[in-house]
Each structure stands twice: as C-alpha cells, then as structure tokens.
Amino acid sequence: MSNLRVTVWNEFRHEKENEFIGGLYPNGIHGAIAEGLREHGFEHVRTATLDEAEHGLTEEVLAETDVLTWWGHKAHGQVSDEIVARVQARVLQGMGLIVLHSGHASKIFQKLMGTTCMLRWREADERERLWVVAPGHPIAQGLDPYFELPEVEMYGEFFDIPQPEQLVFVSWFEGGNVFRSGCCFSRGNGKIFYFRPGHETYPIYFDANVRRVLANAVRWAAPVAGPEFPYYSANGRFPAINEKQSLEPIARKESKRARIG
C-alpha cells in the first residue's frame, strides 16, 4: 500500500469525440491510468481533466498532490499558461511529474525541458519492444529484460530533449526506428519521468507492464523532505536570496568598491 497522493491528469477529448477511442477507454485514459495505480496499491488517486475549472488543477489540488501524471495530445494549446506556471512551481518545490506519450509536446514538459521535445512519429500499427538499459533503477522493478507492445504509434529519434539524467528504456520499432522511451530528469526539488507508450487508439494503459512502470515511476518521483526549495515566494515569483551575513569572516580589503556607496 502507498500513501502517496497521485493526481492523474488527462486532456479527455479524444474519448468523448471518437467512438472507437471512447470504446477503448470507457472511463477515459485517466480512468485507465488511475485503475492501474490502484491495482498497484495506491490508495489516494484522483483525476483531473482539461475541461474542469482551472483544468482541475487548483492550488488546493496541487498542494495535496505528491505526483502528477500528464496525458495530453490535441489540445495542448488550450492549457492556460497560468496553470502551466503553477504546475512548474509545484514541480520545483518537489512534486513529481510523469509525462506520458504525446505529453511530450505539452506546454509543461517543454517549459521544464527548455527544448522543443519534438520527435519523428508514424501511425502504422507496428510492434515496439522496450529494452531495460538501467536494470538497477527503481523504475525497472519487477520487469524482464524487455517487454513488448504489439501495436503502437511509433516515436523515433532524434528526440529533442536535454540529455536524461538516467535513461531507463530504449525502444525498438518494427519499422526501423529507436527511441529513448524512459527518461529521468530533476528540476528544482522535483523529479520528472517521461514514458513513451500510450497512444489513444491502442489499449496501452491496460497493459500489465505499462501499469507496473507507471506505479514504479510514481514511487520514484515521490517528493523528498529535504532542504525546502528556497526560491519561491507567496506572490509566485522566484527571487534570489541575498545572504547579507557571511558564514565565515571576510578579511577587510582595499576594495575600490567601497567608493561606489
């Protein structure tokens, strides 16, 4: 069992607008992800979606969230910049963030990475095989050396992200491409995991290995009660800290700077 408080965010448009996708994910992609986390012992899982007020990500919800998962695809541009800034601030303060599949192009991921996060893609029902390249990493818990997904949308290199701090998965695709499919980053006090699988037209979030990886990733991304993130103030600004008092004595010098004052 886990006391971690998880919020599963979903754009939740495809499922309502396309009958086939709605049939694959009758409770929405968020419903399938939340179900998988509950199977793995997470007791405090809630969901939030784009069309709720403040996209379901109020200050209160985020304050009570240890790890946020993010799925979006066709409506990235409709996520308000204010909410994106709020999520970024919470990540810097320690909230974990799991970015899923087409979330690569979300505002929040681009903002935290500083790059385009773009890639090559192809919809051709091809096979993917995810190889574990960091077998001792907590996100590989319970996995075999690789696992397969029979039909997926392909994502291929070059994936325009900063070099991951740890690379956990590399994908092989039937059509001839490879991809860094499981990538760990840290930003401020927060941990971020990008996980590739998950197109809306395949039942990816019902797959046992995918669900296991998501559960592992949420545990890995849990906040750490270390030194508080020091650069966040009540008005949402990130100020530097003026350390007027030195920790050690500083010798008196003949500085010309004295003349400035």
Next chain:
Amino acid sequence: MSNLRVTVWNEFRHEKENEFIGGLYPNGIHGAIAEGLREHGFEHVRTATLDEAEHGLTEEVLAETDVLTWWGHKAHGQVSDEIVARVQARVLQGMGLIVLHSGHASKIFQKLMGTTCMLRWREADERERLWVVAPGHPIAQGLDPYFELPEVEMYGEFFDIPQPEQLVFVSWFEGGNVFRSGCCFSRGNGKIFYFRPGHETYPIYFDANVRRVLANAVRWAAPVAGPEFPYYSANGRFPAINEKQSLEPIARKESKRARIG
C-alpha cells in the same frame, strides 16, 4: 587564429549609469570581453547591446553568429520575448551560448534550463577560488588546478539549474559558500556554458584566467556540422515529423485501429 564568428551581447546599462562602473569598463563589459577574445586569436568578434534595434540581435546577426556570449543584470525584463525565442531557436539549431554571471537570471537562460536559475548571493568583496574538477575538459585548457579572484560578488548553492552534463569548475568563497561555477549543457544541436565570474563592480573580465576560460568556452561551444536540427520551420514553429514511410517492412496486423478510418 580562429574563424569562429562570435557575438558578445551586453545589457550595457551599468557602465553608462554609474561612474565607478563606467571607469572600470570604459568600453563596456562587452568591450572587455571582446578584447579578451581577440587576444586569444578570434578574428570575427562583434558586439550587440540591449538598446540597439532588436537588441542588436537581428535574424541576420544571429545567422552569422557561431557563438553568442550573454551578460545582463538589471534589465532582464526589458529583453523582448520575441528576441529570446529567436535566440533559443538558433541555439537549438547549433549556435553556442555562453551565459555569464548575472545572466543566470536572464530570460534566455531560464527558458533553456526550465528552472528558476536562482541562487544565494552576497556583495562583500570576498575572495573566490575556482577549482577545476574536470581537468581533461577542453574548457580547462591552459589552466592550473585552481585560480583565484581577489574580490568578487559571491554566488552560492543551491543553484537551481538542471544537473550539468559536465561540471568543470567548483568555487570556494571566503565567506563560507560553494558554487558550481562552470556548467556545460546541450539543448537541441547547441551547446551552452554557464560561467559564474563577472560582476560589474570588479574588473573580472580583464583577468587573464577568466579570459582564457571564455576563449576555451567559445571554442568548445562552436557549432558542429552534424545532422541538421529537424524541428524548425520557416514560420518559427517546431513541428514534429510524420514519417509516413517506414524504413523496414511492417507486418500486416489484425488491428482494431483499421476501424477508425
């Protein structure tokens, strides 16, 4: 000699507004930096400043720039978002970027890092000693195991940046702080180096070791004529690439996806 085309950017306000600082840097901070680069054999060094049209960073200037150095302090907010986006695009396409001292809080550095880039600071004329922790790195060329700056503004940890890809310098400060003072990153096809020294009230950019580091950093950050950055289009957008044709044959499957069409 080097054919690299370097543009030295400076906010250029302190020097005009404060007599002491203007005396320290009679040709501006950009003038001192450019002079140092020329001493090290760079033949194509130009400068650009905030108050020029487009901050001196037109499309033409950036297109002809291999490496851009950036110094700003009190007017970060006056740099236009459009120019910042333009610089980011050029970095992703391969232009090197050297961010100096108080440039840690510039829009362009924050945008490329995805973090606040904030830190602790103190103005107390204290001594700094920069230790080389990556002696085989090209940016350490010609240096001793450490070098000193007699009087500086202190920058201290926690420095809110992503984990550097290589850490070249760690600073010791008289007042009791430490700092990751030389940090390498890559973003897209571009290389970025953050270098700590450089407050406007000290003659830092006349220091021989600092000048050597800047020359080394410019050489290290030079563009590489590798695979072209694939995600930049004429209208300034960063589109993903739809690889309709696979590189390898994909077996026909009984996919339910066929029903979507």
Next chain:
Amino acid sequence: MSNLRVTVWNEFRHEKENEFIGGLYPNGIHGAIAEGLREHGFEHVRTATLDEAEHGLTEEVLAETDVLTWWGHKAHGQVSDEIVARVQARVLQGMGLIVLHSGHASKIFQKLMGTTCMLRWREADERERLWVVAPGHPIAQGLDPYFELPEVEMYGEFFDIPQPEQLVFVSWFEGGNVFRSGCCFSRGNGKIFYFRPGHETYPIYFDANVRRVLANAVRWAAPVAGPEFPYYSANGRFPAINEKQSLEPIARKESKRARIG
C-alpha cells in the same frame, strides 16, 4: 523500520592500535556506524572486519546483504583480491555499496570506478561545511541546505573519480579547498554512494547529520528486483550471452560470410 539487511565493514585496526582513537570509537568505527543505522530503524545490521576469516565477507554473508558499507584506511593492501572480486560481483548483481571517507583508496572502490580515486588531503582540524546541491535527492531527506562538521581531515579536488551520475554534496573547507563529497554511481544492477566525512581521529560517525545521510544512503542503495543481472555464472565468470535465436525475422542475404563456415 526497515527490513534491509546491512553489513557494516571496517578495517578495525586504528581503534585497536591507538589509544586516542580507541577512546573515540570504543566499539570500533563499525560499532558507531551500526549504532547510527539502528537509531534510524534498521533492524538487520551486522558488522564485519578485516581480521575475521574471509574478512567477515563470506559468500553467505554477502548473499544475505542488501547494502554494504565500507571503511578502510591503512590496510587496503591487506584486503584479498578474491574477496574484492566477490564484493564486485555482488554489487553488479544489485547489492548497494556505501564507500566512506578513506575508503576512496580501497581496492573495491578503485576497481568499480576504474580510476585512481586519489585526492588532496590535509590534517589540520579545519571546519567543513557540506552544501546540498541536489535537494530533491533521497539522500538529502531531512537535511537543511547545509551542515557543518567542526573539525575534520580535509579532502580536496581534483578527486579522480568518473563524473558522478548525481552529485548530492559539495564541501567547503576552512583551508580553501572544495570537494565533491556525496557522489552517486551505478555499476551493473548495483548502486554506489561515496560519502566523504569520517576520519578516525574525529567523532564523525556520532554526528546526527552524518548518521542521517548514512541511513538515507542505505535506503537509496537498496537492491531493486528488476531484470536479473545476466552476466554472472556459477564459476564466477562474466560471460556474454549468445542470442542464437533472433526476436524478429532476419532476411536472407547474399552474405559472403556464408563462405566462412
């Protein structure tokens, strides 16, 4: 409470040979470290020392060890190469390893790093201040932005280790040096943490912050039940794996290689 099985290894010579040191560590350095771990809820802590049979590190002991801590100083050369190879094999299979202070020069650390692991040092009773540079890392749990040790042996850069995968602490020393004091590595399925504090002539392992870091580090280094380490065989060899059967069909080619057979 933690079910992790920890073995605290100590050279255990100084304490027996020097009265002052024996007075500081009446139960040995291992005794002080083990006591600190028990305070932090570890129920399965045992100790092992150089002069025991097989240095106390039999196959059985290692098989029952999740995380091993290592302190040695004056007798590195007396650790048998066979035991070092045994410890390395267990690390690759997933056992965590915490290397302490003068353990930097141990055979096991040098073997796992591939470098000399040498450094500058000075015994001058100087003050050390350890700054957290990765506040979201599990090893920083419960810490303030920095902590101090009033009198220590100094270790200074350049520290000849591979670039750490995560850098958690950077030390400031009164005498003017800096040091990467908390360094994370992975090797095979195992995780390794090097932690600087700990000279035999100071009561470092009774310090509350040091004990907290050790407890955090042991938890972080715990084995992960991911894909089994595939290259270890019963006879202690590390063979590659011949994958005779491919996972995907390979097209018949006109290879000249056919002629070799």
Next chain:
Amino acid sequence: MSNLRVTVWNEFRHEKENEFIGGLYPNGIHGAIAEGLREHGFEHVRTATLDEAEHGLTEEVLAETDVLTWWGHKAHGQVSDEIVARVQARVLQGMGLIVLHSGHASKIFQKLMGTTCMLRWREADERERLWVVAPGHPIAQGLDPYFELPEVEMYGEFFDIPQPEQLVFVSWFEGGNVFRSGCCFSRGNGKIFYFRPGHETYPIYFDANVRRVLANAVRWAAPVAGPEFPYYSANGRFPAINEKQSLEPIARKESKRARIG
C-alpha cells in the same frame, strides 16, 4: 590536416589465421583503420599489434601517442597486465582511447569501466541502423540522422557499462535488439569513446560513415593541456597529495586531536 599522433592497436590474429578474414582485411584490421584515418587528414598514424614486443606499446610509443584505438577479440587474455596498467596510466594522464567493437571485453576497457562490459550478441548477417541521438556532439560531425550497415554481428542490451557521460548513437537491429553504440566517458584527464561497429567477418572499417566517426572520435578524444594529472609518480604509483600548507588561515581549535601527537 591534423597533427594528432594516433596509434592503431590490433590483436591481428583472425586475419592471419582465417583466409576469408585475411581476404577482407589484407593489411589487417589495423591497416584498414589507419588508412581511414589518413584519408581524413591524420598525418601521424602508426600501428601496433599484440605479437610485437610489449604488444607494440612501449613507454616510448605511448608517450608519443595522443589517441590510441583498440581492437581485440579472441586473445584479450594474452594482453599482459603490465601493458594494460601502462595504458590506463596514460589515459589518466590524458591520452584518448577509442575502444572498438569486441574490444568491449578487453582488459583495458573493463579496467577503466569497473564493470563486466558484457552484452548479448548474435552472428546472423543482420542489418544495423545507427541513429544519432546527440546531433550537436563533435562525433556526429558530417553525419545524417542515421546510417546503416547492411550485415553485422548484433550487440544488444543490456550492455553492462557505467552510464555514458554522453550517448551519441543508438543502434537498431533487424533481429529485434537495440544497443548504445556510441558512448563517451572520461577517466582522469583522458577521454574514452566506445564505438560498436566492427566485426572481423564484415568489411566494416572500409565503410565511409564508420571511417568518419572514427576520425571525429579521434579529434574529440585529443588530450587537453589543462591541469596536469596530479596522482602519477615515476614508479607507476598513484599517490594522494598531502597539502601540508593550507591556502587560507585555519583558526586554532581546542581539538582533542592534539593529544594524538
């Protein structure tokens, strides 16, 4: 043109013992590699092989070598430990090392990595496609987004190496595997590049892209004249450095340590 002094080392057994391989590489694998480097403007290329005195790697040869390339396969065990230690010392002092293909299992690579360096492999004449995942890295100079080798021996993950400092290539294999095929490391003052392609039964070292990568890698791995590697003494030992004199004054304390003396 390049003044870098390159030594191309080859085991040189297969070519003499197997007619087919001897036909593919009439001047030996070393001959083909040296020819490729000369094509790319290296004027000072020499070769050395296992069966020469001291394997052709005397103190004099190594002292005059800026970058060493290493190919071995069936006789790793016949390389003397003394020569391996000599090569390691030179790498730590700054010599570049390019480890090729089956050199993954060489003593020198294992010693510098601290891991088994083992992997999965298959000889089935399958196609390999190497994708560039770091397009701004100097080793990607002149390359397209990927290049192909029509028939190769497969190497697959898990590749038991420390996490590379930069990952330049990821390979796709027809038979369903992936591999981190271009990996950068630093050790001491030296830079190391592992490059996967190169089995003796295929004409890999005549391939234009492979030759280009080798030339790029040699340039990247060139020694940097930074701070001298401080831990190597005339007798081949790696001593730590006792900094008796502090750089800054240390306050007199009431240390109990005084009692030791």
